[in-house]
């Protein structure tokens with residue numbers, strides 16, 4: 001099954017400038033980006049087989065110090081091409097060009113995955129698609145395995161209204177993407193059986209660690 005807006009959010013057209021854009025952490029959408037990368041590394045110290053969902057130009061995978069193998073997954077060939085160059089000195093990185101939901105259609109292709117990481121990618125899925133992804137992630141992980149999501153989120157519906165007042169210049173972006181509603185998504189993740197830990201990186205970005 002393909003996600004509805006895979007083509008719209010395929011980053012092929014902006015791949016060449018992506019790494020320059022994320023360096024501007026003064027922009028409220030980017031604030032906390034580098035801290036999030038450090039946080040992913042801190043929380044993958046015991047990980048072995050990892051999947052990086054929506055890996056883009058490879059920044060999240062590059063932040064991970066210890067691993068046996070990482071599957072880097074993205075729908076954008078141009079983003080993957082840049083990731084491949086940046087990660088050329090790392091061993092055991094497998095690049096997969098596919099849609100995030102389609103990936104799970106044939107999860108037999110993975111060895112036992114113990115950790116799933118994903119930064120700034122899942123807000124390209126609709127809320128219903130996020131829930132489907134959570135289920136697939138839960139099924140793929142063994143007991144004790146974890147998922148590490150860092151992304152653009154609103155803490156709650158009231159909080160979203162506050163952010164719309166605080167950042168009127170970003171309303172177009174808020175309307176165009178599918179920022180998480182943190183409170184709602186936590187309920188879904190917990191109902192699946194994940195034990196949850198949350199970290200705030202900025203007004204608009206949060207991290208969730210779910211342990212199965």
Ligand SMILES: C[S@@+](CC[C@H](N)C(=O)[O-])C[C@H]1O[C@@H](n2cnc3c(N)ncnc32)[C@H](O)[C@@H]1O
Nearest residue numbers: 006009010011054055056075076099100119124
């Ligand atoms: C904002 S970038 C984030 C890249 C990287 N994770 C980071 O934190 O820098 C989002 C990435 O998700 C990819 N993407 C968007 N929708 C996707 C989908 N449905 N399936 C696979 N990849 C998708 C885009 O091509 C892009 O590379």
